[in-house]
Amino acid sequence: xxxxxxxxxxxxxxxxxxxxxxxxxxxxxxxxxxxxxxxxxxxxxxxxxxxxxxxxxxxxxxxxxxxxxxxxxxxxxxxxxxxxxxxxxxxxxxxxxxxxxxxxxxxxxxxxxxxxxxxxxxxxxxxxxxxxxxxxxxxxxxxxxxxxxxxxxxxxxxxxxxxxxxxxxxxxxxxxxxxxxxxxxxxxxxxxxxxxxxxxxxxxxxxxxxxxxxxxxxxxxxxxxxxxxxxxxxxxxxxxxxxxxxxxxxxxxxxxxxxxxxxxxxxxxxxxxxxxxxxxxxxxxxxxxxxxxxxxxxxxxxxxxxxxxxxxxxxxxxxxxxxxxxxxxxxxxxxxxxxxxxxxxxxxxxxxxxxxxxxxxxxxxxxxxxxxxxxxxxxxxxxxxxxxxxxxxxxxxxxxxxxxxxxxxxxxxxxxxxxxxxxxxxxxxxxxxxxxxxxxxxxxxxxxxxxxxxxxxxxxxxxxxxxxxxxxxxxxxxxxxxxxxxxxxxxxxxxxxxxxxxxxxxxxxxxxxxxxxxxxxxxxxxxxxxxxxxxxxxxxxxxxxxxxxxxxxxxxxxxxxxxxxxxxxxxxxxxxxxxxxxxxxxxxxxxxxx
Numbered sequence: 010x011x012x013x014x015x016x017x018x019x020x021x022x023x024x025x026x027x028x029x030x031x032x033x034x035x036x037x038x039x040x041x042x043x044x045x046x047x048x049x050x051x052x053x054x055x056x057x058x059x060x061x062x063x064x065x066x067x068x069x070x071x072x073x074x075x076x077x078x079x080x081x082x083x084x085x086x087x088x089x090x091x092x093x094x095x096x097x098x099x100x101x102x103x104x105x106x107x108x109x110x111x112x113x114x115x116x117x118x119x120x121x122x123x124x125x126x127x128x129x130x131x132x133x134x135x136x137x138x139x140x141x142x143x144x145x146x147x148x149x150x151x152x153x154x155x156x157x158x159x160x161x162x163x164x165x166x167x168x169x170x171x172x173x174x175x176x177x178x179x180x181x182x183x184x185x186x187x188x189x190x191x192x193x194x195x196x197x198x199x200x201x202x203x204x205x206x207x208x209x210x211x212x213x214x215x216x217x218x219x220x221x222x223x224x225x226x227x228x229x230x231x232x233x234x235x236x237x238x239x240x241x242x243x244x245x246x247x248x249x250x251x252x253x254x255x256x257x258x259x260x261x262x263x264x265x266x267x268x269x270x271x272x273x274x275x276x277x278x279x280x281x282x283x284x285x286x287x288x289x290x291x292x293x294x295x296x297x298x299x300x301x302x303x304x305x306x307x308x309x310x311x312x313x314x315x316x317x318x319x320x321x322x323x324x325x326x327x328x329x330x331x332x333x334x335x336x337x338x339x340x341x342x343x344x345x346x347x348x349x350x351x352x353x354x355x356x357x358x359x360x361x362x363x364x365x366x367x368x369x370x371x372x373x374x375x376x377x378x379x380x381x382x383x384x385x386x387x388x389x390x391x392x393x394x395x396x397x398x399x400x401x402x403x404x405x406x407x408x409x410x411x412x413x414x415x416x417x418x419x420x421x422x423x424x425x426x427x428x429x430x431x432x433x434x435x436x437x438x439x440x441x442x443x444x445x446x447x448x449x450x451x452x453x454x455x456x457x458x459x460x461x462x463x464x465x466x467x468x469x470x471x472x473x474x475x476x477x478x479x480x481x482x483x484x485x486x487x488x489x490x491x492x493x494x495x496x497x498x499x500x501x502x503x504x505x506x507x508x509x510x511x512x513x514x515x516x517x518x519x520x521x522x523x524x525x526x527x528x529x530x531x532x533x534x535x536x537x538x539x540x541x542x543x544x545x546x547x548x549x550x551x552x553x554x555x556x557x558x559x560x561x562x563x564x565x566x567x568x569x570x571x572x573x574x575x576x577x578x579x580x581x582x583x584x585x586x587x588x589x590x591x592x593x594x595x596x597x598x599x600x601x602x603x
Contacts, residue, residue, distance in 0.1 A: 014032055014033045016031075019098075021086055022099065027086060029083065029086075031081065031082070034050045035051050035079055036076055036079075037049040037124055038124050039074060044063060050080070050082065059104065059107050060106060060107065066108065071107060071110055074110075075115075075116065076122070076123070078114065080110055081111040084105040086104075088102065119140065121134065121137055131572065131573075135572050135578045147565075150554070150558045151566075156273070157553065158550065161225070161265065161550075164268055168265070170223040170248065171222065171223070172222075173222050175204070178191060179202060179204050179210075180531075182202070182528065186232050187230065188205065188229075190202055203229035206547060207226050207247050209529070209531065211545065212532060215249055215250075216540045216541070220252075222250075223247060224247045228244070228245055230243075231575075234572075236562050237563050239564075239571065240571055243550070244549075244551060246265075246547065246548040246550060249543060250543060250544065251541040258503070259287075262548065266491065266498070270553075274440060277438050280441055285443055286443050288445055290447050293443075297425060298419060298422020298425055300490060300492070301492040302445075305429075306429030308341070308425050310339050311398065312336070313395055313398065313409070314329055317336045317411075320388075325411050328411050334411065337421060339421060339428060341406040341408060342405050342432065342434065343432050344369070344405065345405045346406075352431075353367065353424065365408050366381075366382070366409040367406055367407065368383050368396075369405070369407075371403065371404070408424060408428070440494060441494060443493075444490070444491055445489060445490040445492055447485045448486050449482065450468060450484045459519065461518050462518050464488055465486065466518070467504055469486065469504060469510070470505070471485045473507075477514060488500075494556060498552055498556075499548045502545075503544035504544055506540040506542055554566040585598075586598075
């Protein structure tokens with residue numbers, strides 16, 4: 010017999026009754042039924058109930074066993090009484106009578122329990138991550154991640170892609186986040202960087218003649234943490250293709266994403282890939298207040314400025330006299346009660362606004378009436394025009410925000426989400442995808458008037474060089490994101506592969522030719538030797554698993570994550586370097602004033 014096990018803790022069933030078996034695993038739970046000891050023995054695969062009574066030759070040793078001890082047992086498989094069968098587990102028809110036991114590893118008193126789903130502070134969970142990972146939910150999440158990546162790889166290979174690896178140590182390249190720098194011992198005073206993404210290398214592969222590339226790529230960015238973003242490193246499905254249009258990229262990645270969500274979505278509805286809408290960045294901001302809208306919520310915001318211009322509601326009327334301002338309405342079907350409207354008003358105040366205007370429509374017996382302070386101020390004719398524009402009726406409401414759109418769009422988007430949730434309009438049993446397209450390449454600083462890049466500077470401008478001759482703020486790029494249920498899952502672009510267009514694009518943002526060549530010399534030089542048109546995208550692995558696992562926090566689907574302060578509490582990182590290490594690198598740490 011094998012030194013540790015003849016079967017896993019998920020394999021035994023009625024067909025094994027009478028066999029002598031060997032199992033190894035952790036003591037999940039111990040139950041003492043008056044001299045009859047039951048142990049739920051757990052390994053990675055499942056749980057088997059093992060038991061002993063005073064007739065067992067090792068009963069006294071079994072009595073000493075405690076939770077999370079790692080043990081090996083030999084015993085005889087017995088059938089459970091019909092009344093004691095546990096149909097919830099594969100091994101629920103049998104139990105193993107223990108004949109021999111070996112303690113493979115004792116456990117100290119546990120800082121957190123593995124049995125059950127008790128909540129513990131995140132600091133405790135991350136400090137003792139190896140224990141936290143023993144919990145059933147965490148094991149399930151990590152296996153889901155592994156299986157999902159395996160599925161992605163197979164789907165990409167089936168589409169004719171080859172997987173290639175790109176460098177982990179490279180040159181610093183500003184791509185929208187801070188680099189992690191790595192000092193060079195052989196070149197004192199110089200630094201490598203961990204790649205924020207394989208962006209330049211995958212483009213260089215296309216120049217090198219590799220037609221289709223993909224990689225499950227680690228990326229490193231020194232970012233502020235969020236619930237849906239790791240503060241140090243993350244993984245993405247990275248891909249690039251030559252001789253493609255934007256639509257070709259969509260047609261390639263959409264079936265992969267849809268297939269993965271269908272395979273691992275636990276039966277939830279997945280919108281058909283061919284039906285995913287393509288929404289302009291401008292419309293997404295207007296309708297949803299976000300460039301990663303949650304389309305499970307059917308609410309679409311609308312501009313209603315004309316109904317408030319010159320009206321009796323002085324706040325909005327005066328606001329509209331300023332350039333660049335508008336009033337937007339958030340329809341709220343079935344939200345027509347003063348109680349709900351007051352609740353949403355309180356939400357707006359928590360978001361830092363004075364409040365949120367509202368109108369709701371109610372049945373007064375002799376007809377419909379518009380109610381609320383706004384309705385009284387603007388009068389029945391205007392409120393009726395608003396109702397008709399929004400398609401609302403009795404029992405419905407609408408909420409209003411005004412000003413310069415960039416100042417209130419994000420709050421309006423969050424309000425839309427809350428309204429959809431609270432009124433039960435959001436379909437929780439669905440994965441709803443949308444392509445966001447036509448991103449602006451440039452933006453203007455309101456204070457300085459300076460033009461700079463708003464989004465990916467390496468995107469091909471729509472219209473090429475000709476587009477760069479006009480108003481920079483009107484230039485749109487062949488850049489795109491894929492949103493799902495309020496999260497950005499994919500980001501990509503058709504690349505600017507022509508040096509003359511690239512130099513002009515950077516010149517508009519104030520970067521001279523010399524600076525571009527210094528920062529991106531490797532790629533710019535390569536583009537002068539017959540670069541093909543190319544494009545691609547990257548899909549966030551961690552976020553995909555987070556959605557599929559129904560988790561709200563990305564750390565629940567990463568094996569060994571950092572905490573909110575970018576610290577590894579288990580391994581005590583970051584740590585202070587040894588003096589010898591600093592001397593070897595020619596570095597000195599300057600103490601920061603506290």
